[in-house]
Amino acid sequence: MMRSSIAVKVRGLTKRFGDFVAVDNIDLSIKKGEIFGFLGPNGAGKSTTIKMLCGLLLPTGGTGTVGGFDIMKQSEEIKKNIGYMSQKFSLYDDLTVEENIHFFSGIYGVTNSRKKERLGWVLEMAGLQDKRKAVTKTLPGGFKQRLALGCAILHEPPIVFLDEPTSGVDPISRRNFWNLINEMSKAEITIFVTTHYMDEADYCNRLALIYRGKVIAEGTPNELKQKYMTRYVLEVEVDKVVEAMEVMYKNGIETAIFGSLLHATVDNMEKAIPRIKNLLEESNIPLNRIERIVPSLEDVFVALIEVS
Amino acid sequence: MKFIRVKAIAKKELIQIWRDPLSLAMAFLMPVMLLFIFGYAITLDVNNLKTVVYDLDKSSLSRELVDSFRASGNFEVVGNIHEQKEIDSYLDSGKAFVVISIPKDFSEKLKTGRDTSLQVIVDGSDSNTATIALGYISAITDMYSQRIKGVRITPLIDPRVRVWYNPELKSRNFIIPGLIAVIMAVITALLTSLTIAREWERGTMEQLISTPVKVPELILGKLIPYFFIGFIDVIFSVLLAVFLFEVPLRGSPLLLMLLSSIFLFGGLSLGILISIVAKSQLVASQISMIATFLPAFLLSGFMYSISNMPKALQIFTLAIPSRYFVTMLKGIFLKGSTLKLLLFETMLLSAFGLFVFAVANKKFRKKVI
Numbered sequence: 143m144m145r146s147s148i149a150v151k152v153r154g155l156t157k158r159f160g161d162f163v164a165v166d167n168i169d170l171s172i173k174k175g176e177i178f179g180f181l182g183p184n185g186a187g188k189s190t191t192i193k194m195l196c197g198l199l200l201p202t203g204g205t206g207t208v209g210g211f212d213i214m215k216q217s218e219e220i221k222k223n224i225g226y227m228s229q230k231f232s233l234y235d236d237l238t239v240e241e242n243i244h245f246f247s248g249i250y251g252v253t254n255s256r257k258k259e260r261l262g263w264v265l266e267m268a269g270l271q272d273k274r275k276a277v278t279k280t281l282p283g284g285f286k287q288r289l290a291l292g293c294a295i296l297h298e299p300p301i302v303f304l305d306e307p308t309s310g311v312d313p314i315s316r317r318n319f320w321n322l323i324n325e326m327s328k329a330e331i332t333i334f335v336t337t338h339y340m341d342e343a344d345y346c347n348r349l350a351l352i353y354r355g356k357v358i359a360e361g362t363p364n365e366l367k368q369k370y371m372t373r374y375v376l377e378v379e380v381d382k383v384v385e386a387m388e389v390m391y392k393n394g395i396e397t398a399i400f401g402s403l404l405h406a407t408v409d410n411m412e413k414a415i416p417r418i419k420n421l422l423e424e425s426n427i428p429l430n431r432i433e434r435i436v437p438s439l440e441d442v443f444v445a446l447i448e449v450s
Numbered sequence: 451m452k453f454i455r456v457k458a459i460a461k462k463e464l465i466q467i468w469r470d471p472l473s474l475a476m477a478f479l480m481p482v483m484l485l486f487i488f489g490y491a492i493t494l495d496v497n498n499l500k501t502v503v504y505d506l507d508k509s510s511l512s513r514e515l516v517d518s519f520r521a522s523g524n525f526e527v528v529g530n531i532h533e534q535k536e537i538d539s540y541l542d543s544g545k546a547f548v549v550i551s552i553p554k555d556f557s558e559k560l561k562t563g564r565d566t567s568l569q570v571i572v573d574g575s576d577s578n579t580a581t582i583a584l585g586y587i588s589a590i591t592d593m594y595s596q597r598i599k600g601v602r603i604t605p606l607i608d609p610r611v612r613v614w615y616n617p618e619l620k621s622r623n624f625i626i627p628g629l630i631a632v633i634m635a636v637i638t639a640l641l642t643s644l645t646i647a648r649e650w651e652r653g654t655m656e657q658l659i660s661t662p663v664k665v666p667e668l669i670l671g672k673l674i675p676y677f678f679i680g681f682i683d684v685i686f687s688v689l690l691a692v693f694l695f696e697v698p699l700r701g702s703p704l705l706l707m708l709l710s711s712i713f714l715f716g717g718l719s720l721g722i723l724i725s726i727v728a729k730s731q732l733v734a735s736q737i738s739m740i741a742t743f744l745p746a747f748l749l750s751g752f753m754y755s756i757s758n759m760p761k762a763l764q765i766f767t768l769a770i771p772s773r774y775f776v777t778m779l780k781g782i783f784l785k786g787s788t789l790k791l792l793l794f795e796t797m798l799l800s801a802f803g804l805f806v807f808a809v810a811n812k813k814f815r816k817k818v819i
């Protein structure tokens with residue numbers, strides 16, 4: 143057995159569908175126990191990549207290992223060591239919660255002594271204790287997602303691949319889901335997770351941004367923010383939000399409403415703060431607070447995609 | 451091969467069939483209904499058909515012919531007519547179903563050893579009965595002409611009516627065992643042809659093939675529930691045959707079940723193979739219908755005897771599993787055949803099953819494309 147600290151390592155991973163290059167020569171290296179975020183807009187090549195790593199799709203080119211097993215030749219060995227949750231919900235809709243869990247227990251060869259314990263664990267993790275006899279298709283999205291996660295990790299695999307696990311789920315369920323992922327990571331499980339929600343990037347230890355099949359940026363969330371965000375974001379707190387925004391916008395300051403606050407993006411912070419104060423005073427809008435904040439990754443990625 | 455995985459798949463499949471009324475109906479109702487409907491349609495015996503005779507010959511020979519119609523019990527002569535135009539009024543009013551018209555030169559031709567013909571008009575509105583009546587008529591005229599030293603009498607049949615099924619007019623005892631084979635051939639392939647394709651369509655296959663499950667485990671797990679369903683269908687069909695259609699079961703019921711199991715294994719494996727190749731339920735069900743129904747109906751020896759087929763076609767029938775099953779069922783039902791007598795069929799049917807099962811395993815790839 144390999145005792146390396148690397149869970150996933152690929153070089154030059156490529157997938158062509160006819161003439162179309164869906165994944166273009168990407169390199170990835172993921173450490174054990176890491177939450178690795180794979181971000182990109184729809185059609186970027188996230189699912190194609192994840193399927194190649196899970197042994198579900200044969201790469202057109204490239205080399206690499208997942209859990210120490212060759213992605214080209216040892217797909218079946220890889221499948222013994224991973225949990226995979228596909229983008230489309232793919233448990234059995236016509237089975238009950240419990241029947242789905244029993245089924246995947248059997249498929250993963252979870253032995254009888256562990257079976258009951260794992261069933262209890264999944265039900266608790268997904269908050270489905272009182273819904274164990276419910277037919278799966280009747281469950282709300284958030285529950286389905288957590289059940290799917292539970293079924294994918296019944297056998298306690300060291301590496302888990304999650305393909306857009308939070309798409310189409312309400313914000314509270316999304317937060318819960320990320321908490322679960324965090325818990326798993328603490329248990330030394332490596333997590334490869336894709337998402338097209340840029341605001342989820344901050345939950346990850348490391349990130350890669352994929353766009354049109356190419357990785358265009360990689361690093362920790364902070365590294366990315368520092369490296370790619372050279373402008374400043376100011377948070378402005380006023381009572382008359384809409385009026386304040388109009389005034390600032392008219393005077394050529396990039397401004398957006400964030401809840402009850404305003405975010406202004408500026409090049410020179412020292413000049414901008416007094417200017418905004420002046421403008422608001424002239425318009426008789428009382429200013430409660432103005433300060434610099436750390437930009438979100440969403441801003442970084444929007445900027446990066448515009449450049450590519 | 452892990453038993454726990456095979457069991458998990460078999461159990462899941464069974465739950466899904468059980469929850470889906472359509473699957474249930476297809477599994478349990480369809481075979482019995484098909485046997486019932488086709489069994490009756492093909493083998494309905496008709497007696498005392500109202501018949502009028504238009505005898506232009508009026509000889510002892512023509513009277514003898516009419517007598518043999520009467521003696522068969524299938525025809526009841528309700529009258530004689532003397533003019534052509536009366537034919538229509540009899541048929542239209544429903545007073546007669548069949549009109550037998552004997553030409554003027556009937557006996558003269560027979561006596562001089564020449565072939566002659568007979569005009570037969572049948573009410574075609576009930577095509578089923580008409581078909582059966584025509585069968586009787588040719589059988590009776592055949593027998594009669596054989597008595598008259600091999601002179602041929604051709605019944606000229608009203609063109610509105612065609613003998614469509616059961617052209618050789620085999621009796622119920624011959625039809626029903628073969629029919630069971632045909633129906634089971636179609637049902638087995640149809641049942642399993644949906645299972646793999648359905649999982650691709652619903653997206654559940656993607657999850658399944660990301661697990662360490664092995665291909666033979668998956669296929670076997672899917673076969674097992676349908677095997678039991680098929681087994682129950684065979685039992686139902688045999689019961690129907692014996693108690694409703696009164697076909698004698700002269701051989702061992704145990705042997706019948708054993709050989710049916712071998713056939714089921716092959717048929718179900720074929721359905722799985724089709725499902726693997728097609729990946730869509732619609733395509734899979736259509737392929738399995740065509741791949742099983744036509745050969746089973748036309749080339750298995752059920753409708754047409756294989757020995758009467760052209761040599762090339764005869765060789766081709768060796769590749770049709772229902773051919774062996776038809777022989778087995780007919781043999782066990784009617785002749786009380788033993789395993790020793792059916793050894794050839796048993797071996798080839800087993801070989802077919804194992805071959806298809808192996809191909810299905812080879813064709814299934816644990817990849818999304």
Ligand SMILES: Nc1ncnc2c1ncn2[C@@H]1O[C@H](COP(=O)(O)OP(=O)(O)O)[C@@H](O)[C@H]1O
Pocket residue numbers: 159162164182183184185186187188189190191819
């Ligand atoms: N089987 C396939 N055949 C042809 N093109 C495909 C296939 N699968 C995906 N693609 C294309 O590859 C690109 C990347 O798809 P995908 O990996 O699903 O993107 P993402 O998951 O990032 O939304 C898309 O343009 C998609 O249309």
Ligand SMILES: [Mg+2]
Pocket residue numbers: 185188189190229305306
């Ligand atoms: Mg995707």
